[in-house]
Amino acid sequence: MLVQNLSYFIEEGFRSLRHNRFMSVVAIVTIGFALMIFGAFLIVYSNVQQITDGWIREVEVTAYLREGISDDAADEIKKRLWENREIASVVYVSREQALQRFTSEHADAAYLLEGLTENPLPASFEIGLSREARNREAVERLVAKLGKLPELEGVQYGEEWTKSLLTFLKILRMLGFILGGLLGVAIIFIIANTVRLTVYARRDELAVMRLIGATNWFIKGPFLTEGLLQGLAGALLSVGLLLGMYHFWLPKLQASAGIFFLQNVPLSFLSVEMLLWIMAAGMLMGFFGSLMSVGRFLRV
Amino acid sequence: MLVQNLSYFIEEGFRSLRHNRFMSVVAIVTIGFALMIFGAFLIVYSNVQQITDGWIREVEVTAYLREGISDDAADEIKKRLWENREIASVVYVSREQALQRFTSEHADAAYLLEGLTENPLPASFEIGLSREARNREAVERLVAKLGKLPELEGVQYGEEWTKSLLTFLKILRMLGFILGGLLGVAIIFIIANTVRLTVYARRDELAVMRLIGATNWFIKGPFLTEGLLQGLAGALLSVGLLLGMYHFWLPKLQASAGIFFLQNVPLSFLSVEMLLWIMAAGMLMGFFGSLMSVGRFLRV
Amino acid sequence: MIRMSNIQKRYGPDFRALKGISLHIRRGEFVFVTGPSGAGKTTLLKMIYCEQKADEGEILVNGRNLSRLRRGSIPYLRRNIGVVFQDFKLIHSKSVFDNIVFALRVIGTPRGDMKRRAWDVLRRVGLQHKINSYPLCLSGGEQQRVAIARAVVNDPAILIADEPTGNLDAAVADEIMGLLEEIHVRGTTVVVATHNMGIVRRMKKRVIRLEDGRCVSDTNAPDAFELDEGEITLVKPSVG
Amino acid sequence: MIRMSNIQKRYGPDFRALKGISLHIRRGEFVFVTGPSGAGKTTLLKMIYCEQKADEGEILVNGRNLSRLRRGSIPYLRRNIGVVFQDFKLIHSKSVFDNIVFALRVIGTPRGDMKRRAWDVLRRVGLQHKINSYPLCLSGGEQQRVAIARAVVNDPAILIADEPTGNLDAAVADEIMGLLEEIHVRGTTVVVATHNMGIVRRMKKRVIRLEDGRCVSDTNAPDAFELDEGEITLVKPSVG
């Protein structure tokens, strides 16, 4: 009995999709485009993330020691630093090493140091960040923590531009979050509403079914499978659109160097996991869009 | 006669919106959310643009002269540079001036230069960019052009980070363009399709009207005003949502410092012009969505 | 007014609803079309107002050859034809008044006139008290009368009524037939498809009988039908 | 089987469609409901299968008090009641076969049975050749017969038919009434609302007459109606 009903729901969902072709196509295209937007957003977001993460990975924190701290004391501090989870590596650079490095790095300017009587460079720790700490917040947190150590004179991370970049990336990330959140909400509404309209277009039939003595869940069944199928078809369409654009349109766009000379920037596609999530989301939204809508027309 | 019809179309459009309340609300909410996405995207895009434009404005190009070029010859070159539209200001910095600047800027490292027998610094032009050239492409074009001049030894724009930033911004801009384009297309489809579904739900009435002897344009009239009104209402809803979020939700989000410590980043809203464009777009899409759809059901 | 010659109508590849119908209905005539369920009455009427096109044969309505009519001209043909559809085809989202008025609006009646005429015709079918109701809030018979009112409101040259009394009691049906008769007297060509042999007999008009897509009889003598339908009936003039 | 006591039904604040109806229809009875257009026949029938709720009064159907029925139980009530709606209410997106089958599916008929019974009932109403058509591709009378087939296919305890012959010619109408009679003989309680006095007279059953929302007569003597409706008719038993 349950099996018979279930197979009826599925059969009937497919039949209805086929029968109401215009409506199905319109709904599926709408859902497809809505999910495509979301997918495109995810692609952009994850690519920006990837690019900036690469940069962040290069960020290195340098902590300068106060004058007059012995190498032994420095060793002590190093051990303490090591206890921080954010820190993956600590290299001690003594004053002498710093001077050596300077002369070798600036060989052409070696004469600048020729007349020196005293070594002007401080000793320092070069701190490498652990994988988890390679993000803006963690870096800033670490820097703030290090700033409180009395043995350290100053903490510097990367060059000046890193700071600007980190701020910018923070903004970008926040904006991405906001945009993504809005997108998510909007797309849920769009898909659910589209399915609602398809149900609305057949409100008369719903009433008839109820008058014949069908229970609500028996009436809902096929509409739910139909909503689910519409959502799935829309999701497939969106993935198809994204894949198509990624493979055929993007290379052409990148090749038209006149506008964006970005031939060499590799943009990655969504992961299979993400794609599966999109499908699942489409199906769920279709399903719940139907669910919320059908009940409305069963008040007879 | 025409006036009578027009007033009938408008009256009837409003009446129909009111009569089919469920459908109107669903359609308007869908359109509203679709346009909201676009509006939110525009806000994000224009803010990112604004932030990065501030940085770009600080970009200064420095062109180093080859050794052995006299001050007079430099003057000649300066005049030629001046002819470039991209260049708003050129300041000649002689070798002596460069040395002076170095010593004053690095007062604490003055001893570095104490033993010097010869001035190691080259002469240079500090080039300010004109307003139109303050963008990534123009800067790169200018740099490439300058690089071809034999009198110049090297051209440097800003510091190292500027290059990374410019590349990144280019990518970001391209991605923004792609995303924006996709969004635009998708939203046109979504809105038009939503309006189509509302027309589909009343396909029977369209057929009846035609059987009574109404001409196609007479039947379409009220549906077109209705589509237009739905689009307009959706656009107003989207603007309302955006304004609401901008004024009430964003400050709270920024205040919840735990996640994003961005209290001090001022995000600007859409310009009035943009808002008007959104309204116009909503109305147009509603109108054309109706137009494309109604005809389909007038084949009797 | 309406002339058909050898009309054939196919629905799908192997079903013929009309199998060679030829007839001529003159201006100002009053004609009944009868026949069993599925005989093709509605299909025949649909030909006249161009809801269906003939596959073969020619139809002339009001001098126009319908097979040569451009799609854009169909509305102008229909404005001269009032139709009472078998399934009423009222616009559910419009009130009774707006349904009637719509038919007037279509032909560009001035605003003031519209109201008066709508009232007038609703009074004629006995529905002035339902003027602001919506079709789905009316009884079957009331809906049918609205459909009739809408068909006659703009004084069409041809009136087509498909089973216009199927949901009406005998008394109201007689009134409606009286209304049609009156319109007929004013010069309108009237074609009524019906199963109600009582009415057909009483009206004493020309009767075209279809069976299985063919015209099996076409006569002005109502007596010819006295013995059909498996029922013997003695007809007296209407008392109401 | 059906017992109403002092039923009042309001549509809107100042329109009463039923003004105190009390009646009792026993199990296995066959009852006609007649009355002029707008008298409240359909409204009365809608009470029985709970499409409309009474504002006052009580209805008992099959022992259940409908005013106390939970919304969730309504479907189970309706499964015992076959209804031929005045406007047919066929599901336009389903074929004739699927429309019939749907009524069987609702009550959980096994798959094999469904097909057989659908065929059977369609043959009874003379539509086996239209089994794969869609309702909008049928003539009015054919649609009506599908509606009848759907109502009787699952052998309901109560059969309600609202104007079931409005679109049928006399011969088919008689066949349909024969079908109803047969179902009645098998034990079903049958309630038929109709304007067709010819049929009412011929069937010789109990007749309830409504006028303006009131029950004006309730009798088993068909002779009482011989002089109404402005038409005198001599009735003979059906020949077909």
Ligand SMILES: Nc1ncnc2c1ncn2[C@@H]1O[C@H](COP(=O)(O)OP(=O)(O)OP(=O)(O)O)[C@@H](O)[C@H]1O
């Ligand atoms: N759109 C259609 N598609 C396919 N077949 C159709 C269509 N319309 C009508 N038919 C078939 O054509 C035949 C004639 O239909 P028509 O509606 O003309 O009958 P009718 O004489 O009006 O019958 P009734 O008295 O029952 O209304 C019927 O068998 C019907 O099933």
Ligand SMILES: Nc1ncnc2c1ncn2[C@@H]1O[C@H](COP(=O)(O)OP(=O)(O)OP(=O)(O)O)[C@@H](O)[C@H]1O
């Ligand atoms: N849903 C509704 N809302 C408001 N009024 C209604 C509604 N349904 C019916 N009515 C009114 O109630 C009255 C009785 O309607 P009902 O359908 O019961 O009549 P009926 O006897 O079936 O008539 P007919 O023979 O024409 O079908 C009518 O005047 C009708 O306009």
Ligand SMILES: [Mg+2]
């Ligand atoms: Mg017909």
Ligand SMILES: [Mg+2]
């Ligand atoms: Mg009724």
